[in-house]
Amino acid sequence: MLLTGLAAATDLETAMSDSKNWAAQAGDYANHRYSDLNQINATNVGKLQVAWTMSTGVLRGHEGSPLVIGDTMYIHTPFPNNVFAVNLKDQSYKWKYEPKQDAQVIPVMCCDTVNRGLAYADGKIFLQQADTTLVALDANSGEVVWTAKNGDPKIGETNTNAPHIFKDKVITGISGGEFGVRGRLIAYDVKTGKKVWTAWSTGPDAELLVDPKKTMTWTNGKLAPIGADSSIKTWKGDQWKLGGGTTWGWYAYDPKLNLVYYGTGNPGTWNPAQRPGDNKWSMTIFARDLDTGMAKWAYQMTPHDEWDFDGVNEMLLVDVDMKGKKVPVVVHFDRNGFGYTLNRETGALLVAEKYDPKVNWATKVDMKTGRPIVDKQYSPQTTGPDVNVKDICPAALGSKDEQPASYDRKSGLILVPTNHVCMTYEPFNVEYTAGQPYVGATLTMFPTPGSHGGMGNFIAWDPAQGKIVWSKPEKFSVWSGALTTAGDVAFYGTLEGYLKAVSTKDGKELWKFKTPSGIIGNVFTYQYGGKQYVGVYSGIGGWAGIGMAAGLKESTEGLGAVGGYKELAKYTTLGGSLFIFALPGDASATSAAR
Amino acid sequence: MRKAIALLILTVAQLASVGADDVKLYEVRDGTKVDAKTLMGWKTWRALACERCHGQAQEGLVGPSLVERLKVLSKDDFHTLMQNGRPDKGMPPFGGSQMVMQNWEGLYAYLKGRSDGAIQPGHLYPIE
Numbered sequence: 271m272l273l274t275g276l277a278a279a280t281d282l283e284t285a286m287s288d289s290k291n292w293a294a295q296a297g298d299y300a301n302h303r304y305s306d307l308n309q310i311n312a313t314n315v316g317k318l319q320v321a322w323t324m325s326t327g328v329l330r331g332h333e334g335s336p337l338v339i340g341d342t343m344y345i346h347t348p349f350p351n352n353v354f355a356v357n358l359k360d361q362s363y364k365w366k367y368e369p370k371q372d373a374q375v376i377p378v379m380c381c382d383t384v385n386r387g388l389a390y391a392d393g394k395i396f397l398q399q400a401d402t403t404l405v406a407l408d409a410n411s412g413e414v415v416w417t418a419k420n421g422d423p424k425i426g427e428t429n430t431n432a433p434h435i436f437k438d439k440v441i442t443g444i445s446g447g448e449f450g451v452r453g454r455l456i457a458y459d460v461k462t463g464k465k466v467w468t469a470w471s472t473g474p475d476a477e478l479l480v481d482p483k484k485t486m487t488w489t490n491g492k493l494a495p496i497g498a499d500s501s502i503k504t505w506k507g508d509q510w511k512l513g514g515g516t517t518w519g520w521y522a523y524d525p526k527l528n529l530v531y532y533g534t535g536n537p538g539t540w541n542p543a544q545r546p547g548d549n550k551w552s553m554t555i556f557a558r559d560l561d562t563g564m565a566k567w568a569y570q571m572t573p574h575d576e577w578d579f580d581g582v583n584e585m586l587l588v589d590v591d592m593k594g595k596k597v598p599v600v601v602h603f604d605r606n607g608f609g610y611t612l613n614r615e616t617g618a619l620l621v622a623e624k625y626d627p628k629v630n631w632a633t634k635v636d637m638k639t640g641r642p643i644v645d646k647q648y649s650p651q652t653t654g655p656d657v658n659v660k661d662i663c664p665a666a667l668g669s670k671d672e673q674p675a676s677y678d679r680k681s682g683l684i685l686v687p688t689n690h691v692c693m694t695y696e697p698f699n700v701e702y703t704a705g706q707p708y709v710g711a712t713l714t715m716f717p718t719p720g721s722h723g724g725m726g727n728f729i730a731w732d733p734a735q736g737k738i739v740w741s742k743p744e745k746f747s748v749w750s751g752a753l754t755t756a757g758d759v760a761f762y763g764t765l766e767g768y769l770k771a772v773s774t775k776d777g778k779e780l781w782k783f784k785t786p787s788g789i790i791g792n793v794f795t796y797q798y799g800g801k802q803y804v805g806v807y808s809g810i811g812g813w814a815g816i817g818m819a820a821g822l823k824e825s826t827e828g829l830g831a832v833g834g835y836k837e838l839a840k841y842t843t844l845g846g847s848l849f850i851f852a853l854p855g856d857a858s859a860t861s862a863a864r
Numbered sequence: 865m866r867k868a869i870a871l872l873i874l875t876v877a878q879l880a881s882v883g884a885d886d887v888k889l890y891e892v893r894d895g896t897k898v899d900a901k902t903l904m905g906w907k908t909w910r911a912l913a914c915e916r917c918h919g920q921a922q923e924g925l926v927g928p929s930l931v932e933r934l935k936v937l938s939k940d941d942f943h944t945l946m947q948n949g950r951p952d953k954g955m956p957p958f959g960g961s962q963m964v965m966q967n968w969e970g971l972y973a974y975l976k977g978r979s980d981g982a983i984q985p986g987h988l989y990p991i992e
Contacts, residue, residue, distance in 0.1 A: 377949065377956035382926065448913070658987070696987070700911050706961050707913035712987075714920065 300587035303676035309802035311757030331811020334387025338796035349383035365412030416463035436523035443517030450708035453515035467563035471515025519582030533581035541697035541710035567617025578666035579606035605668025623736030665693035678754035687748035749814035751792025763789025787845025895984035905970030921985035934979035
């Protein structure tokens with residue numbers, strides 16, 4: 271829908287414009303995760319049943335989703351990051367790619383070895399391996415076309431993100447915010463694998479790819495140039511070299527503006543007292559020119575982070591009505607609990623409201639300065655190292671983590687899978703050793719006190735008003751990416767392993783199915799042989815499955831509330847399978863075969 | 865009566881073996897106050913973020929429960945493990961970490977204390 275006014279469309283753009291495919295992780299450039307398919311709809315979704323299943327052969331957390339292009343589905347796994355091309359006709363394998371990666375990479379990914387999926391373009395399948403190798407495979411044969419290396423696991427650099435293809439470039443990032451890694455976004459040429467640009471999150475202007483006079487930021491109620499040395503003057507000494515600001519989220523692209531949107535993660539060490547300053551440009555939304563990497567604008571959401579509120583979550587590009595005007599905006603649900611709406615052309619801050627009413631670390635975002643008003647009671651910076659700060663909401667894993675939201679193009683609502691978890695946070699001093707964890711805080715997490723007792727909500731959000739339209743409580747965090755469809759149905763998975771269908775209108779549950787393991791993957795849909803299918807990975811892990819379980823036997827915090835975590839082990843265990851669902855009956859009754 | 869004597873002998877023998885090599889492996893009061901060396905062991909545990917894999921109460925997550933492992937792991941094997949890790953299982957080598965190499969004995973003492981049930985999970989303080 272954002273492809274107008276362009277030169278010849280790429281094969282990816284053509285594939286994405288046909289809703290029978292699921293050609294990109296979000297289905298499109300704009301992170302909508304919306305499908306025009308409507309065979310499965312609010313009236314008949316109750317009849318949905320399993321069409322076929324497939325083991326991935328790997329246990330541990332299964333994030334992301336498969337891709338579907340024509341008659342082929344491309345499946346990925348957590349480490350060791352195997353790729354299978356599956357013939358949809360009979361679910362036989364066309365080819366398999368099984369990379370050999372050094373097992374030394376596993377410990378620096380601690381504590382889970384997720385991978386958020388593949389990308390397709392130019393007749394190739396792109397895999398971003400854990401060991402920071404980016405691989406382009408021939409989509410027909412699985413042969414390696416080119417590889418590139420964008421990091422070094424020996425210093426804690428790994429990858430969990432999906433590569434993103436925008437026009438003629440592969441965009442990828444880096445993980446390792448807990449190992450003192452210096453974040454950057456990297457662009458490669460789709461055809462050759464040649465590096466085109468690297469945009470660092472911290473450091474000197476030339477390495478940030480900013481123009482001190484032209485790159486803008488929201489300040490004092492207006493947009494102003496960021497000025498010279500905008501990053502290094504917000505760090506003590508050369509701490510920016512361990513600055514974090516990693517980039518493992520879901521990026522978006524606006525072809526009309528030719529801008530790439532993404533967020534940066536937490537600054538290095540979780541002990542805020544050790545790194546005075548705003549720590550720019552960690553925790554920031556960037557808009558960069560796709561061809562050059564130059565930043566058009568930047569907006570830092572959480573200056574001087576004290577809670578590990580990484581800013582990497584997905585960027586949704588939508589057009590909203592504001593005061594009678596159609597405004598092109600980027601919508602972002604940050605870990606810090608605020609839902610942001612900014613003009614994506616200029617970077618002007620339009621909306622910043624809590625998408626979980628229990629968020630307490632900041633009372634609000636000052637719309638003039640763009641900065642959060644921090645409540646000192648919940649500020650580890652204020653209390654200092656070795657003091658345990660209690661009842662901070664949300665917890666470090668945020669009101670939402672990487673699990674992406676979906677924009678329902680019909681209603682204009684965004685359906686958001688969320689966490690409803692609070693924490694205690696005790697920072698302490700740490701020293702940096704290359705390749706060793708550089709964390710510096712101990713935390714415990716528990717369900718939000720004084721609420722429904724669960725640890726998640728599935729909500730509908732109005733991005734123009736900054737308001738929750740409806741909210742459906744969940745027992746556990748909703749760590750699965752949502753899907754909305756023209757059938758007025760939204761889908762998401764739960765940590766117990768249910769795939770659920772709800773009415774987009776009011777959140778009413780219409781159908782559910784229990785898969786073998788907890789769901790942290792993203793729901794996707796496609797059409798084959800005239801029939802619509804909905805699918806999702808089942809395989810618990812990630813921070814949700816493992817980090818949350820960290821509180822399992824902790825009896826001193828949260829009291830009765832801790833029961834929520836204990837119960838997860840009652841419902842699920844590790845797994846690794848793909849589930850594909852469809853309505854019963856003959857496809858020919860619905861529409862013509864492809 | 866004979867049984868009681870046998871028990872007594874056994875107890876003395878155990879004490880002797882403790883006395884031989886592991887003189888006061890750790891000292892603990894009220895479950896949360898420990899000697900300086902064990903305290904550094906806990907600080908090392910905390911700084912290297914071991915809880916990310918082994919759990920905040922050493923109960924085990926993706927890594928094994930250290931409450932259980934330390935019941936069978938010898939001090940020498942622990943030392944080797946800390947130096948070389950077990951990369952295939954996800955345990956990193958800490959030979960390159962000065963903090964671990966300087967404090968591995970205190971870390972062993974801390975984890976032994978946790979395994980024995982003498983030291984409580986969570987924050988520790990000096991004995992003074």
